[in-house]
Every structure is written in structure tokens, then in C-alpha cells.
Amino acid sequence: MNNIIFDSTQSLLEQLANELLRLSESEQPIHISLSGGSTPNLLFDYLANSHFSTTINWQQLHFWWGDERCVAAEDPESNYGQCKQRLFDHITIPEDNIHRIRGENLPEDEAIRYAREIQLSVPVHDGLPQFDWIILGMGGDGHTASIFPGQTNYEETNLTFIATQPQSGQLRISKTAHLIEHSKRITYLVMGASKADIIYKINTQNNSRDLYPAAHISAKTGLTQFYLDPESSTLLPKGKK
Ligand SMILES: O=C1O[C@H](COP(=O)(O)O)[C@@H](O)[C@H](O)[C@H]1O
Numbered sequence: 001m002n003n004i005i006f007d008s009t010q011s012l013l014e015q016l017a018n019e020l021l022r023l024s025e026s027e028q029p030i031h032i033s034l035s036g037g038s039t040p041n042l043l044f045d046y047l048a049n050s051h052f053s054t055t056i057n058w059q060q061l062h063f064w065w066g067d068e069r070c071v072a073a074e075d076p077e078s079n080y081g082q083c084k085q086r087l088f089d090h091i092t093i094p095e096d097n098i099h100r101i102r103g104e105n106l107p108e109d110e111a112i113r114y115a116r117e118i119q120l121s122v123p124v125h126d127g128l129p130q131f132d133w134i135i136l137g138m139g140g141d142g143h144t145a146s147i148f149p150g151q152t153n154y155e156e157t158n159l160t161f162i163a164t165q166p167q168s169g170q171l172r173i174s175k176t177a178h179l180i181e182h183s184k185r186i187t188y189l190v191m192g193a194s195k196a197d198i199i200y201k202i203n204t205q206n207n208s209r210d211l212y213p214a215a216h217i218s219a220k221t222g223l224t225q226f227y228l229d230p231e232s233s234t235l236l237p238k239g240k241k
Pocket residue numbers: 035036037038039040066067068136137138139140143144145146
């Protein structure tokens with residue numbers, strides 16, 4: 001695992017924000033996929049409440065999501081809804097740069113519609129749309145996006161699929177492992193003490209691909225890294241730090 005351990009949550013967030021700032025200086029549009037769940041909220045709050053809210057050139061950044069819950073945008077479970085309230089409502093970004101998964105739509109239709117939007121907007125490399133940067137989270141069970149243990153079809157060549165959250169049965173729309181692995185760069189953002197156990201497991205066990213998808217989904221030709229804060233990395237043995 002390519003673990004990058006920061007000495008504080010603040011320095012991790014600052015690093016991400018500076019990377020977004022640098023990317024926003026590009027002459028080409030940059031396609032970034034955000035994770036869902038609670039972890040990225042720290043980043044959204046940091047961006048919205050710092051000089052980055054105005055120094056980043058948001059015009060150049062296009063935002064996508066790794067997965068979305070099949071709920072309306074106003075629902076507290078909506079990944080897009082969280083990001084809108086915490087970040088987009090506080091910055092100046094063109095509507096056209098926000099590529100949300102429409103969780104309120106019929107999942108079967110939306111999975112196809114979102115795949116088409118990706119195909120039409122994201123530059124294709126070797127026959128497949130290639131994101132500049134996919135930021136992912138990791139659940140305590142090792143899932144990432146909505147790619148859950150025991151449910152991952154690594155052979156699936158579609159861009160999106162419909163997943164079922166194993167405990168709640170909630171339907172979700174997710175990017176496939178195939179599409180994620182084609183990204184130029186993947187950064188897993190893993191913060192907080194509740195993730196220490198799973199970080200220890202994926203770094204010390206010899207796991208099958210089915211057990212912890214986040215331990216196996218990596219950029220085939222690009223960079224994969226784990227950005228960890230002190231709390232999530234606390235159980236890592238010395239050699240892994
Ligand atoms: O269900 C989800 O959880 C993971 C991790 O979420 P977190 O709340 O522990 O940060 C996230 O990567 C995924 O996008 C999300 O839908």
C-alpha cells in the first residue's frame with residue numbers, strides 16, 4: 001500500500017486543497033471524481049471556509065461522483081446534497097461543471113444516463129474515459145464507492161452499475177472497478193479512529209480480491225495512494241508507516 005501519513009488532519013486537507021489549486025491552473029478542464037459518505041465533508045468544509053474558496057479556479061474543475069445513494073438530492077443521505085450544502089453553495093462554479101448522479105431517477109435509467117454523460121464529457125484514452133483524479137473513501141468493511149465485499153464484478157466492462165448496500169438494502173449507483181482503475185490517479189482518503197482497524201487489516205493480511213475491494217482497486221497505469229491522518233494510521237506496524 002502506498003500510505004502517505006500526515007501529521008494532522010489539517011495538513012492532509014491543506015495538501016488536497018493545494019493539489020486542487022494546482023490542477024485548477026491547468027489550461028484543460030480537469031475531471032475529478034469525489035467520494036461519498038462522511039469523510040469528504042471535512043474537505044468540503046475546509047475548502048468552503050478558507051482562501052481556497054476564491055483562489056481555486058473552479059471554472060477549470062469538473063466534479064463527478066464515485067457513487068450515489070438512490071435518494072433525492074435534498075435527502076441527508078445524498079452524496080451530492082452534502083457537497084452542495086457544504087461546498088458548492090459557497091463558491092462560484094458553473095452548473096455545467098457539476099456532474100451529479102441523479103439519485104431520484106429510476107436506478108436502471110440513471111446508471112445508463114450517467115455512463116453516457118461520462119462518455120460524452122471525459123476524454124477517452126485507450127477506448128475508455130479517463131478521469132484525471134478519482135478520490136475514494138473506504139468503509140469499515142473495506143468497500144469503496146459502492147463496491148462491496150463479495151459483490152465486486154471485476155470483469156464488468158460497463159462504466160456504471162447498480163449496487164445494493166448489504167446491511168440496509170439501499171440501492172446505489174456506482175462507478176465500476178473497471179472505470180475507476182483506468183484513472184490517471186486514485187487517492188483513498190481515510191480519516192478517523194473508526195478506520196484504524198480496516199487500515200491495519202488491508203496492510204497486514206493477504207486478502208482475496210473479494211474481501212476488501214479498496215485494497216485491490218488501483219490505477220492500472222497511474223498512481224494509487226492512501227492519504228491517512230494520524231488516527232486512521234495508529235495501528236499500522238512500524239514498517240508500514
Ligand atoms: O457508503 C459510503 O461509504 C464510503 C465510506 O464512507 P465514510 O462515511 O466512512 O466516509 C464511501 O467511500 C462511499 O462513497 C459511500 O457511499
